[in-house]
Amino acid sequence: MTTQQQLALERCRPLQGSEHRLDLAQRSALLTGLPGWQLVGETVLQKEFAFASYAATLLFVNTVAGLAERENHHPDLAVAYGRVKVSYSTHDVGGLSRNDFVCAAKIEALTQI
Template sequence: MNHAELAAAHCQPLKGPDHALSSESVAQLLAQLPGWSLAANGRELQHEFRFRDFHHTMGFVNAVAWMANREDHHPDLEVGYNYCRMRYSTHDVGGLSLNDFICAAKVDVIAA
């Protein structure tokens, strides 16, 4: 899937390790998400976004929260005055799933 296809897709309920992506699939999908990287544990997708000020940071965070609720797939967020650090993983599969990459692509659209 390319970035546009990921951003247009919707999350599906996933449970169990059978839905965790292989390292090959993770590498292929990660190549579609410039600026995103794997956390040191290899089981989370991460990105840090920077903003002009708190107002813009919170506007972004609120938009991400709305999208996350709609997709029923929620990131871990660390928010400060002019930044938002975001991590995605699918706890129900014990690692990364397609849902993480779908939401990351949607976040990129919001950030743009």
């Protein structure tokens, strides 16, 4: 099982405090299993997705919104015609947590269906 598949099977947990913030080695290791995702500084995990139509773009946004509600972990979404930029960060830990990578892996799983 790949890192992405393992992450996608996990559930987000309530996290608070800097002890849950991932260090560079942890972030880098988890990032290798998420093609196209990138670290923006030390606090954001991000990927831009492209779509053939506005309807497909909105379907993706609504699907990600449903996932965010189920996991209680919400990304920032920048929506444009045919594009969505998804950005994760765990504000309660002051950076990136495992939850960010779990949700990114779940989004990747959705795009492979």
